[in-house]
Amino acid sequence: MKVALFAKPITALAITLSSTIGFVLLSHSHQQLSSLKSKTHTHSMANNRSFIVWLHGLRDSGPANEPIKSLFTSPEFKNTTWSFPSAPSNSVTCNNGAVMPSWFDVHELPVTANSPKDESGVLKAVQTVHAIIDKEIAAGTDPNNVFVCGFSQGGALTLASVLLYPKTLGGGAVFGGFVPFSSSIVEKISPNAKGTPILWSHGMADTTVLFEAGQAGPPFLAHVGVSCEFKAYPGLDHSISNEELRYLESWIKTCMPGSS
Incomplete structure (x- = not known):
């Protein structure tokens, strides 16, 4: 019981x-x-998420270029993060050694296809850009959604940064830029980097970075094995037009993963 x-x-x-x-x-x-x-x-x-780095030209600054992002109004850029870094102050030969914001030294103006090149300075600046990209990718952004763009000296740095990055990125866009190193740099370009497409835009009336300097870009890239779309703008001087930026927006959209 x-x-x-x-x-x-x-x-x-x-x-x-x-x-x-x-x-x-x-x-x-x-x-x-x-x-x-x-x-x-x-x-x-x-x-x-996509990520766009914008590299300014000589004597300019990152914050001064931030209004550019307001032009990218397509839905594809709803989750885009922008970075507008500023170059350190350095002595610049073409400006009589004056100290100003500069990614690397520029020996002469106007810049021609055969102007002297500050390769050591370029490689140092590339490390700065790569650190920005590395941080974003470590945060989870797909490398194929990373785009580097730049104007003039920043365009030259864009080219160097994309070609020397060890991964394939979404794309690199050069505006009024130039090739900042000799053909010897080709040995440092990885197979992955060769898969990053390049958009190159240049004003035909540019008297600061001559049009011939821009025209030298596509043959150089073809020799490397990198795809490049070159767009010439008649009457455009050393500046960026809204037409160029509108095309950049559509170009980036076509480079995004999953685009038709």
Whole structure:
């Protein structure tokens, strides 16, 4: 009889424990599912995120170029992060040694296809750009969604940064730029980097970086094995037009993963 007396309380206790354990398991399972969904959402957002680095020209600054991003209004740029770094102050030979924001030294103006090149300065500046890209990729952005763009000296640095990066990026866009190194640099270009497409735009009335300097870009890239689209703008001087930026927006969209 004593066994019978204790049977109900023990059963009740067992039911209570079972219910509690079930609730804990369900709660833990729900937390795991929520965590998984959160991680999946974060990963999905990172994969859909694009990143654009804009490199300014000689004597300019990053913040002065930030209005450019307001022109990119297509839905594809809803999750785009922009970076507008500023060059350090350096002595510039073409300006009589004056100290000003400069990614590397420029020996003469106008820049021609055969102007002297500050290759050591370029390689140092490339490290700065690569650090920016590395940080973004480490945060989860797909390298194929990373784009480097630049004007004039920044365009030359764009070219160097893209060609010397160890991964294939979404693209590099050069505006009024020039090739900042000799053919000896070809040996440092990785097979992955050769898969990054280049857009090269140049004003035909440019008297600062001559049109011939821009025209030297596509043959150089063809020799390297890099795809390049070259666009000449009649009447455009050493500046960037809204027409160029509108085309850049459409070009980047075609380079994004999953574009038709």
